Each structure stands twice: as C-alpha cells, then as structure tokens.
Amino acid sequence: MTKMIEMKIPAEARFLKIIRIGVGYTCELIGFSSEDQNNITLAVDEACSNIVKYAYDQSPSDIIHMTCRLYNDRIEFTLRDFGKKVNESTIKSRSLDDIRPGGLGVHLIKSVMDEVFYDTNVKIGNKLKLVKYLTHKGNTC
Amino acid sequence: MLKVDVNKQDDIAIITVEGDIDLYSSPQVRKEIIKLTNDETKGIIVNLAGVTYMDSSGVATLVEGLQLVNDYKGKLFMCHVQGVVHDVFELSRLDKVFSIFPKEADAVKAYHEAN
Known part of the structure; x- marks a missing residue:
C-alpha cells in the first residue's frame, strides 16, 4: 500500500531545511543507503531552491507543496508551486566544462534522481515529479 | 545557523565555516570571500571541517x-572537504577544479611553498 507524506512550507530559503530533514529521514526509513539519503535530499532541496529563486522570485508570501509517495521499490516526490511558469527549454543542465558560478542545480537533480518529469499541463505554476528507485533501474531522465 | 569566522594573518586568511551552506546562508560566506578578494588577499583558505551540508x-x-x-x-x-560536501563537489565534478587539502596546516604549507 502506498503511504503518503505531505509538507507545505513558505517559499523562503530559511525554511528549506525543514524539507531536507523530512526528506532525509523518510529516505532512511524506507531503506536508502546513507549516500542515497544525502543525494536525494540534495536533489529535492535543489528543486525547492529553484522554486524560491525562479518561480516566486524570492517573494516570501508563497508556498511550496511537497508530496512524497512511498512505494515498495521507489520514492516519488511531487513539488508544486503557484508562481511563474518555468520555460521548459531553460530547464537543462549546463556543460560542466563551463566552470562558472550557478546553473548547477538541474545537473545535480538529474544526476541523482532516476526520473525527473516537469508536468507542463498544470494551468498555474509548476509541477515537478522526482523519482528514485531503491534498486537502481537505470537513468530515465 | 551558519557560523563564519575569518582569521587574517599577513597575506593569508583562513575562513572557518560551521553549519549548513545553502540558499539561505551562502550569502554570508560570499560576503566574507568578497571582502577578502576586494582587498586582494593573496591566500584564502576555506576550512570546511564543520560544514554539515552544502548545496x-x-x-x-x-x-x-x-x-x-x-x-x-x-x-x-580548501581543506577538510569530507562527507556530504565531498559528495556535492564530486557530483558537480568540481573536485578537480579546486585545490583541496586534507588539513588546514597542509593548505597553509602549500600556500607558503607556492609563494
């Protein structure tokens, strides 16, 4: 049976640690290795940071809604915001040979998670689904 | 909460960071680095021993x-790049871009040898 955890936090950088603690502990509970726990936490944190920075332009009155579904073989996160729509063509990792500050977040998310899916059908804001399998099933990004 | 200490002696500055470096706290680290680079501090060593998370x-x-x-x-x-900090450097493939030393004394020695 699928179990679900939901968190709603103000879309402010200072609250992102709450998400990190929740994600790390949930990953531990369902049996991810310590390295996977840290990496998944990083990926979800990076996605939330992008919401704060780009979807909401650091406006503190908005929320991030995270839904986490636990399956026998995987964990799925859905991150929902109600800010500016993200242009899908801009959601790509930059070349790591291009050494400069910034632009690493999407690379980190895609490196860590097995599936990264932007649902462009939502009318308002953005919806991002991140999936990590307990046993690696190959990168389907 | 993030704690950033700067200890400057002659032409070398040691920045000691403790806590999580994330979207909220990284401007604190940036502020100290910018201050030192504005003064053209010749050697900057960032000690990450107390860093528990980095995004x-x-x-x-x-x-x-x-x-x-x-x-x-x-x-x-940089020195004491370990655990989650080492992992994020590796994922970013920047572990080869930075000069990383196991201990602060190693970094200080390397600076003096290079000058």
Missing part, C-alpha cells in the same frame, strides 16, 4: 571566489 549555491559561492582570486593571481585553497 549548489554553496558550490557557486566557492567557484566565484576561486575566479575572483585567480583574477589577481592569488590562491584559494
């Missing part, structure tokens, strides 16, 4: 610092 904004802050230091031919070294 891409933390990595970006260090990359920016490295570029600013390179502009005036200074040195930016």
Whole structure:
C-alpha cells in the first residue's frame, strides 16, 4: 500500500531545511543507503531552491507543496508551486566544462534522481515529479 | 545557523565555516570571500571541517571566489572537504577544479611553498 507524506512550507530559503530533514529521514526509513539519503535530499532541496529563486522570485508570501509517495521499490516526490511558469527549454543542465558560478542545480537533480518529469499541463505554476528507485533501474531522465 | 569566522594573518586568511551552506546562508560566506578578494588577499583558505551540508549555491559561492582570486593571481585553497560536501563537489565534478587539502596546516604549507 502506498503511504503518503505531505509538507507545505513558505517559499523562503530559511525554511528549506525543514524539507531536507523530512526528506532525509523518510529516505532512511524506507531503506536508502546513507549516500542515497544525502543525494536525494540534495536533489529535492535543489528543486525547492529553484522554486524560491525562479518561480516566486524570492517573494516570501508563497508556498511550496511537497508530496512524497512511498512505494515498495521507489520514492516519488511531487513539488508544486503557484508562481511563474518555468520555460521548459531553460530547464537543462549546463556543460560542466563551463566552470562558472550557478546553473548547477538541474545537473545535480538529474544526476541523482532516476526520473525527473516537469508536468507542463498544470494551468498555474509548476509541477515537478522526482523519482528514485531503491534498486537502481537505470537513468530515465 | 551558519557560523563564519575569518582569521587574517599577513597575506593569508583562513575562513572557518560551521553549519549548513545553502540558499539561505551562502550569502554570508560570499560576503566574507568578497571582502577578502576586494582587498586582494593573496591566500584564502576555506576550512570546511564543520560544514554539515552544502548545496549548489554553496558550490557557486566557492567557484566565484576561486575566479575572483585567480583574477589577481592569488590562491584559494580548501581543506577538510569530507562527507556530504565531498559528495556535492564530486557530483558537480568540481573536485578537480579546486585545490583541496586534507588539513588546514597542509593548505597553509602549500600556500607558503607556492609563494
């Protein structure tokens, strides 16, 4: 049976640690290795940071809604915001040979998670689904 | 909460960071690095022994610092890059870009040998 955890936090950088603690502990509970726990936490944190920075332009009155579904073989996160729509063509990792500050977040998310899916059908804001399998099933990004 | 201490002696500054470096706290680290690079501090050593988490904004802050230091031919070294911090450097493939030393004394020695 699928179990679900939901968190709603103000879309402010200072609250992102709450998400990190929740994600790390949930990953531990369902049996991810310590390295996977840290990496998944990083990926979800990076996605939330992008919401704060780009979807909401650091406006503190908005929320991030995270839904986490636990399956026998995987964990799925859905991150929902109600800010500016993200242009899908801009959601790509930059070349790591291009050494400069910034632009690493999407690379980190895609490196860590097995599936990264932007649902462009939502009318308002953005919806991002991140999936990590307990046993690696190959990168389907 | 993040704690950032700067200990400057002659032409070398040690930045000791404790806590999580994330979107919220990385501007604190950036502020100290910018202050030192504005003064063209020749050697900057960032001691990450007490860092419990680092995201891409933390990595970006260090990359920016490295570029600013390179502009005036200074040195930016790091030490005690371990655990989750090491992992994020590796994922970013920046572990080869930075000069990383196991201990602070190793970084200080390397700076003096290079000058």
